[in-house]
Amino acid sequence: MANKDFLLHFQEFDEDDDDGLRTSKGATRVTIDDTAEPQKQHKPAGPVEEDEESYRNDDKTELLSGEKKGAPFWTLDYYQALFNVDTYQVKSRIVGSMVPWPGKNFVHLYIRSNPDLYGPFWICATLVFAIAISGNISTFLKSQGEPNYKYMPEFRKVTMAATAIYSYAWLVPLALWGVLTWRQSKVVSMVSYTFLEIVCVYGYSLFIYIPAVVLWIIPYEVLRWCSILVALCLSGSVLVLTFWPAIRSDRPRIVMAVLLAVVGLHVLLAVGCKMYFFSDAANAVHLVPENIIKATPTIRTN
Amino acid sequence: MTDSRGAVCGDGAFPSGTLAFAGLSDVSISEDIPVEGDISVPVGSQNVDDVFSTLDEPVKDTILRDLRAVGKKFIHVMYPKQSSALLRDWDLWGPLLLCVTLALMLQGGSADSKEDGGPQFAEVFVIIWFGSVIITLNSKLLGGTISFFQSLCVLGYCILPLTVAMVVCRLVLLGFTGTISFIIRLIVVTASFSWSVFASTAFLADSQPANRKALVVYPIFLFYFVIGWMVLTFSPSQ
Structure with a gap:
């Protein structure tokens, strides 16, 4: 399955974690900076803790989406499930959409049952x-x-x-x-x-x-x-x-x-x-x- | 105020070895201490009524008080230090005032001319209100803790620097032409655009989870950028 190798290649947390804590002044640069650093995506898999974090986030998103499924479509909760992304996720998705990598599937690699709008x-x-x-x-x-x-x-x-x-x-x-x-x-x-x-x-x-x-x-x-x-x-x-x-x-x-x-x-x-x-x-x-x-x-x- | 005095006395002499709740059965109100007090309902307090009633004050006072509140918020936007004041009591009078002023001043030519000119009144109006509603919804959907109208209020009030820039641009266009006018307008609009973004993020960014701040700030940046662009490219039709 493709699932095994995408987890190993989920390595972009180190640069994104401190970015989330950055002040709002840096925030405006998010989409612009990404074009300059597609190379960083090809690094080998990150440390073990980062993988654990990705697992934890997976659990969280799964729990949340499972919880939100019951909400009717006219409530805000229903749509909150579609906006359940963090800064580093959006950044990695943007980079992923620009870097074709043979054998890698964008949906499996970055979206993983949490599509955002x-x-x-x-x-x-x-x-x-x-x-x-x-x-x-x-x-x-x-x-x-x-x-x-x-x-x-x-x-x-x-x-x-x-x-x-x-x-x-x-x-x-x-x-x-x-x-x-x-x-x-x-x-x-x-x-x-x-x-x-x-x-x-x-x-x-x-x-x-x-x-x-x-x-x-x-x-x-x-x-x-x-x-x-x-x-x-x-x-x-x-x-x-x-x-x-x-x-x-x-x-x-x-x-x-x-x-x-x-x-x-x-x-x-x-x-x-x-x-x-x-x-x-x-x-x-x-x-x-x-x-x-x-x-x-x-x-x-x- | 309700003021009741009384005494509840347990005899306190629990038999040794009983359960903790067993002592409750021994609680008694001793007869010789009276349970008494007086209950007063705050009906006749004249002072409170005088301060808060707006029924018999002159209309002028009412309007002036509202205008003063709007003006106070304008000052908060210009000096975005005291972040809670703009959030605590929101109103939409200021945003309406600013939006109408901006849209009126951006109205260059007549609507029925065939020129592919600047935005019409309704377009500015729609961009400002729909833009701020969408940004507010966006921050709510990302999990922000701020209420809907508070966010609308802040976004609307933070257009103030750009409205000021619009006035300056109109004056500059009267005096100068060509490259000089453009450079002056560019500087003014850039300064007021950064001021708007800075002020609104100072008010709004704290209501967001830390790892999503950038996602909330980016639409605000885009919103003021578009308004700033409209102000910069305004050219009056002769």
Whole structure:
């Protein structure tokens, strides 16, 4: 079973424990720092006490989730089970979503029957504003010198990005969960995921787009496409490695179809965001309103 | 106050070798000591009534008292030392005032123009209120011990530095143009943004378990960052 080796590789407590005790000033750096230190995840297994701690936390989460299962869905307790994560868990999940490791399953390695909605929700929120803000900055940088250009905050981009990102992070997992459940009724598979686990995987897999989107501010197309490629390779392979065991025993044609759909939608999101929010055509759109404004008085006088 | 005097006497002479509770049967109230006292109900205390009744005071006093409470909380936000005052008696008047002021000042152009401009009044309003509700729910779900409206109150009051920054930005935009205006606004907004985050975490971070503090502080950071961005990018349409 994969369970044996993931427990041995659960080693990220030493850096996270003191982080939890850090003051709130350091807290804002959490998501940013993680990109810099993926290497630390590959260290051999930590000391024995840390493993014991992970066991204890496992027990606790199991007890808590077992206790919360009875709560009806309109109470706060029901949702508290979905936010039952600590800082070090979120950090390790974020790092895990960016570092594909052959043979390691993201769900088994990091989520382990405790899927959270904290990461997916706030990663999506961060990505929405990162796309909107850096798209706006890149438009500004591109058309700075033009005489007709007047800076616009382009708040509409926030709405567009929010619609795109949140629908991707919820509808695609829903569809995938539907397909996996349907196939499992026909083909017996060893691995099965719940809907929340799939949402969690998808939410965390979006994290790598945040640094990528911030890089897109720099107006070099080559750099942008390179960062898209890197981000896609990393998070796409984590997705494929995660869902591979769940559909492995199915017919090859369906396996290919599902994996292609997963990767294809992931590519589509990245390329779509790049084309819509960072394209050259965006300039033309913003020069049009000036003409309209100039045109309106003449229409009115006529 | 109820004041009763009496005496309960046990005779204290337990036979040796009995159980501990056996002595209870010997407890008796001796007849010759009277059980007496007087019960007074606090009805006629005039002083308490005078202080707390708001029925027959002028409306001006009521409004002024509320305004004074709001102003006191503004001072607490500006000097976030006494952390309990803002939490103890929450109100939503200050947040409403700040939110409406900010949204009104961010309203640049007219809503029906085709320009892809800044946020409209309703958008600012929704971002501030929904944002703080979601952050509050987030901290409740992570196991925070603070009550819902206390957290809303703190998050709302801590917009104050950014509202001040908005006023400064408007004034700067009147006087300067181009790069100088942008640099001044950038400095002002950055300072007030860090002030907002610092003040709100000073109030809210203690209510969280230590190992989840970062998870609660990050959404607050994002919230004020977005508001700060809206303030910074405000450009009045001519």
